[in-house]
Amino acid sequence: MVRAESMWHVDTTARRPVLTEFAEASGHAAAHSVIAAPTVAGRLAAFADYLQLDGAWLSRRCAELARQGFDGLVRPRSRLLAVAGAEAACTCVGEVPIGAR
Numbered sequence: 001m002v003r004a005e006s007m008w009h010v011d012t013t014a015r016r017p018v019l020t021e022f023a024e025a026s027g028h029a030a031a032h033s034v035i036a037a038p039t040v041a042g043r044l045a046a047f048a049d050y051l052q053l054d055g056a057w058l059s060r061r062c063a064e065l066a067r068q069g070f071d072g073l074v075r076p077r078s079r080l081l082a083v084a085g086a087e088a089a090c091t092c093v094g095e096v097p098i099g100a101r
Helices: 016-031 040-050 055-068 086-094
Strands: none
Touching: 016 055, 016 086
């Protein structure tokens, strides 16, 4: 939802047409994944390819960002947000040598 009053909208349904639509969308996404690979390094390499980034550069840059930290780079406007997740993700990506799939 764009500009919704709440962040999440949760609902349930047993209506067959709605369930069929979700099944079709889920099946399409699974069949056309841009990051399908059996290993973490392979998935990251596919992700880098999809973004047209050099995998080695991505890994190196994420490691640099993780070492430096996000404190001076990003300041969330809300006290409910933190950069710990982004730092953890950069740490993980920085530890994986991204090569060819």
